[in-house]
Amino acid sequence: MNLLTEAWIPVQHAGLPEKITLQQLLCGEKIGELCLPRDDMEFACLQLLVALTQVLFTPADKKALVQRMQKPLTLEEYVNGCEGKIDWFDLSHSETPFMQFRGVKAKEPTPMDKLMAGVADGTNKAFVNPQGLASGLCSSCVAIALYNTAYNCPSMGGGFKSGMRGSTPITVLIEAEDLRQTLWFNVLTAESLSREMPWYEDTLAQTPGYVSGLVKDSKITASSIGLTSGLFWQPARFELMPAQAASACSCCGQQGDVYTGFNKEKFNYTISGVWPHPLSARTFVIKKGEREEKFPSFTTTQPSWVHLAKLVVEMQQEKEGYHPVPVVGQLKRLGARRLDLMVGGYRNNQATVLERRHEMFSLAKGWDQQPEIIDELVRTAQEYKKSLRKALYIFSEGIKDRFAGSGVNLTESYDVLFYQQTENLIHNALSYINFEQPKNDLDKLYSSLKAVVLRLFNQATEPYQQEPKMLKALASSRRLLHKYLNELEAQGGSHESAKSA
Structure with a gap:
């Protein structure tokens, strides 16, 4: 043939x-x-x-x-x-x-x-x-x-x-x-x-x-x-x-x-060296004055949107950065349009394939004018996940010489739940965001992410709320969660006042 x-x-x-x-x-x-x-x-x-x-x-x-x-x-x-x-x-x-x-x-x-x-x-x-x-x-x-x-x-x-x-x-x-x-x-x-x-x-x-x-x-x-x-x-x-x-x-x-x-x-x-494939983004780090490049891959169970900024945004910092997929960069130079992407690959453990990935993303018109908004959105969404993870870690481990934790590791399972419950929020935000005036759309997304974090924290800690010895761990981890969320709001996330968890 x-x-x-x-x-x-x-x-x-x-x-x-x-x-x-x-x-x-x-x-x-x-x-x-x-x-x-x-x-x-x-x-x-x-x-x-x-x-x-x-x-x-x-x-x-x-x-x-x-x-x-x-x-x-x-x-x-x-x-x-x-x-x-x-x-x-x-x-x-x-x-x-x-x-x-x-x-x-x-x-x-x-x-x-x-x-x-x-x-x-x-x-x-x-x-x-x-x-x-x-x-x-x-x-x-x-x-x-x-x-x-x-x-x-x-x-x-x-x-x-x-x-x-x-x-x-x-x-x-x-x-x-x-x-x-x-x-x-x-x-x-x-x-x-x-x-x-x-x-x-x-x-x-x-x-x-x-x-x-x-x-x-x-x-x-x-x-x-x-x-x-x-x-x-x-x-x-x-x-x-x-x-x-x-x-x-x-x-x-x-x-x-x-x-x-x-x-x-x-x-x-x-x-x-690295051959610049037309369908792949490249990330780089500077180590000992040398630039080391590689292609992004699915190394964890995190969803594909976590990698999205690396795929479509040009980011150059002093010691790290990423170069977008060349065909995406070319389309950006051709002029603004809605961008529909197919993102695929495998997650592996050495020679063994653990998972197949094949997802669709839509970026609203104007993505090419302010691609840094995509980077901000992805980074901030990850920070909301981290706030939940850090609060649950404190609840589980406690703080030495102050209070004991539950001893139950909840972080991994609730990472998974966070990603599951926010997948559609991220996709919808990317598809409909007004890139020329993104503030209202971003605020709406961050408010929704915060609500998911608070709901998941309640869900994770509810079985322990009636145990007196867990009250200090619960109160401290809840207080830290609000602190993390308030810091995110101050950095440009949702501007609603924090609600009770």
């Missing part, structure tokens, strides 16, 4: 599933929305489509990009963009198969479920991933899974490298009115690429690493990696076993030849 010439993109239109070609999609010949049984596979498919569009049809400037958003490619434009690159995207090419290497040595083939995040490890549950989900994958699902494994998943363990952005990075995509427009909203112009990677023009002739080959134990600088190589970087040495006779794909259900295994082998190299 060739990704540039054959029908492999799984879509649904008018309730009917089908597979269409990249040409049909970009030339406006067929329409539809991505349709796969797993959200992470759909998300990976969209990333793969964006990468193909970016490499084949990079617009020169803002004018060219806007034209692409408004008008489909002509057949001639599509053919010209693919010229000389078709062999790069052939899944079973005799020499340079897509995202693979020929001649991989392994004692025995690895089952296909190792290519689908969370299916083969100990955290898998039948009600999340049905048994046999990856027993035999069609060419389309295999291509998507290969790309997902290379860019979004943890490595396969010791001796295997993680992707270009490290293990389980957060990926951000801008959503538009339809699938074709969504691809173009996530493509950088040549001007934007030169801004993000000054070496862009000098590395235009590069081919994907699985085509040009990679020397074992080589040392590579991020600034030597071009756009094509970076967007189709294969960190592991994989080779699919020959496809089996036609049957139903265990993932998407479509009929066709299926793959049941692949060979893999360890292959070491090192990359120094």
Whole structure:
């Protein structure tokens, strides 16, 4: 199967599933929305489509990009963009198969479920991933899974490298009115690429690493990696076993030849520096005069909105800061509009996937004029959570030589409850806030957050309110909670007077 010439993109239109070609999609010949049984596979498919569009049809400037958003490619434009690159995207090419290497040595083939995040490890549950989900994958699902494994998943363990952005990075995509427009909203112009990677023009002739080959134990600088190589970087040495006779794909259900295994082998190299991926934000810290950058990831159970400021706001402080997702930064330069984001990724423990994330965020019109409001909102919401946590910690631990605590650790469970009960508040505030005059909307949000904190504190301490020996702990922790809330109000939170807990 060739990704540039054959029908492999799984879509649904008018309730009917089908597979269409990249040409049909970009030339406006067929329409539809991505349709796969797993959200992470759909998300990976969209990333793969964006990468193909970016490499084949990079617009020169803002004018060219806007034209692409408004008008489909002509057949001639599509053919010209693919010229000389078709062999790069052939899944079973005799020499340079897509995202693979020929001649991989392994004692025995690895089952296909190792290519689908969370299916083969100990955290898998039948009600999340049905048994046999990856027993035999069609060419389309295999291509998507290969790309997902290379860019979004943890490595396969010791001796295997993680992707270009490290293990389980957060990926951000801008959503538009339809699938074709969504691809173009996530493509950088040549001007934007030169801004993000000054070496862009000098590395235009590069081919994907699985085509040009990679020397074992080589040392590579991020600034030597071009756009094509970076967007189709294969960190592991994989080779699919020959496809089996036609049957139903265990993932998407479509009929066709299926793959049941692949060979893999360890292959070491090192990359120094950080390659600026178009769909990822970057954070940095200054240590001993050196700037250290990395990509945000889901390392805890905290909801995605906790990371939102890092994804869309440019923040430069003396010793730390963050750089927004490049495609979001480009949209900001194109002009104000409502911003609809898809945010996805995994949370892992080494090679084990613990959780899949795929969320939608809407930012009201004007976000691009005052993005610092987003940073303030996220930071303040976190401070309300911390006020509850600190008060419950005092209630649990007490204060030495003054009073004893309950001895029951309530902080972790009530962190979870706080996030659960404020999720919709945060999303609604971001979606409807008046960025030009945000004070009233922010005050309303902070007042609601305070109410949640007070309610949860009451809920947590209610079982102990009738115990005389707990009265000091209860009164002291309640007093501290009000102190924390009053301090937040003085810093710009809700200006209502604190109510009794």
